[in-house]
Amino acid sequence: MTNLQLNKEGKLKHFLSIEGLSKESLTEILDTAESFSSMSEQRVKKVPLLRGKTIVILFFENSTRTRTTFELAATRLSADVLTMNISTSATSKGESLLDTIRNLEAMHVDMFVVRHAISGAGHFIAQNAAPHISVINAGDGQHAHPTQAMLDMFTIRQYKHDFKELKVAIIGDILHSRVARSQIQALNTLGTKEVRVIAPKTLLPAHVESLGVKAFNSIEEGLAGVDVIIMLRLQKERMTSALLPTEREYFKCFGLTEKRLKLAKSNAIVMHPGPINRGVEIESCIADGPQSVILQQVGNGIAVRMAIMSLTLQSNIEAL
């Protein structure tokens, strides 16, 4: 399965999960993204790298930010982009995932960017797609969201330069979070000194330590001396499925407040994959404050996704 992402030369063909990728691969993505990131300030924001390529953005789940940054990234690489929101389209008529993919393949596309509510959907599509097609996982169930993790790594590197001495805390619903799983794998692959997760037991998966993290049920203990704080969004449905009592109690125990922020290092940065629930997981003054890098994350999303799209499609072009 680790080989599934790489072609015969060991180059990135699909981007499905951080698992199985080397530190060198991740660094290559970050370096490539860096070369794209200055582009957005230029007058002409386009490069012809993927001219003539067709990219289908296939979203079986709703999203605004991720979808639009993928669209912008593909457009800036000069690819032709088709966005499909399938939740309202064919599958509701009973067409299978595989049939949807086969139909699009017949239109000679080069890449699928897929978001799906089921863990493993990206792998399934990559395994069954025609050999010339690259698949990028834009989030599958609770499994992985590797492009989000890479843009977070990019942001951390911008501010902290080296992962070796960093202590990073991820706070919130780890259990249901594909973002957290990919972030943990990326942080560990890049050699982060210590990765912590902070949540009540109802929002931590079983054997969470097996992911290579330290688990804390108290935010005060978990935040002590960290360099990077990553907040996760709290979904409303966690309250109805008896995982948490109320939003207010969650904020009381796990909300990031000014007082708690002081427990981290004074130059700690605060991140959030968005969208933010102000007053549920984070105080407004922190989200908008000097230590917050939340909007930088969004901007970096375009450069990182350009890097991943161009690397995967180029390895495919070289292979042909």
Added chain:
Amino acid sequence: MKKIHISNGHIIDPANNIDQQGSVYIADGKIFAVNEQVSDFTADISIDASNSIVCPGFVDLSVRLRDPGQSYKGTILSETMAAASAGVTTLCLPPDTSPVIDTQAVIELIADKAEKASYAQVYPIGALTHKLAGSELSSMFALKEAGCIAVSNATAPLASLLVLRRAMEYASSHNLLVMYQPDEASLSNQGCVHEGAFATRYGLPCIPEAAESIAVAQYLELADLTGCRLHFSQISCRRSAIKIQQAKKYGLKVTADVAIHQLHLTEDDIEPFNSSFHVLPPFRTKKDKQSLRESLANGTIDIICSDHQPHDIDAKLGAFPETEPGISSLETLLPLTLRLVQDNAITLSQGIAALTQNPAETLGIQRGTLTSGLPADICIFDPALSWIVNQDTWKSAGHNTPFWGQTLKGRVTHALQSGEIIYAL
């Protein structure tokens, strides 16, 4: 009927404490003699069983034939033939066919088809509740009269513990065995893998051991209360085994089986997102596997079954949680049991007892032994014969096994059902 002489085989018949070289004589579809001097026996057919084991035909407590209702996955003909080739001469069919086994008509249909196929003997298991819906009792007495060997609600949940209590009381009034695959649905919560490191890594919906062991505890309490004969199907974890061991010690009439693949694979063996590993109960931890093996050796678990569930290709083609659970496992039953012997987990005699004598005793049928006068159900296998699991060797319509492509050791060369040769390699 033909007279058959099986010679030069290593005969293992745990029920009669036989474990030696010798001959088996068959006449009129029944065992005529084992290892005795027989004068005046002119065999119509002679089978040379040199280098082979001769033992009772296997009795498998859980084999989905997919018929009636899902003949695109398998038929009574295709799956009983696969059973014969695997040495399984008697099998139990769980009630979750379509229509459900809760009327005489369905039982007659199954019996007709099985007789026409004339491979393995098929015993239907009746539904415990009407249409398996979990709220009203099925007509258990009528089902028993029509040929059901036991009752179960398959994998469908019951509405309440009160319904279970009544069902157990009613079943035991008619001296019917209740079979149950333990699962507390509210805790397994539509999971597809074990709640452990694998599920955590891949973000898959998961099932804790407690979903099973809590159900075991509830059923044990009610079996004690009602005096019902209870059999646990497909135990998967250590916690369940401990509870069953305690209950047996306490004197409860309870037995248990384990699916053969649970004794070999764990969550660590699952190839990520490979749906052929999707099975319920899910593959647990190394510790659970070890405990299941020990429980089999010390008699806490009495029986090995295949838990055969053939599927069509489409059922397994999808993202892992969306695929259908189950493994096509009749044909790996013997080689994987022999692998347990090779691993020194159990003796060969224990393995054969777990496939023959013990399930027959749980069902209360006169099979699973080579006792003179009983139906001649016999399996002859070469324990050293290697074969590859592939298109050429496989008989079941379902190719859904994680062992596909692997080389296994031990193969059935002959199977006899009531003195008829139903399979010869």
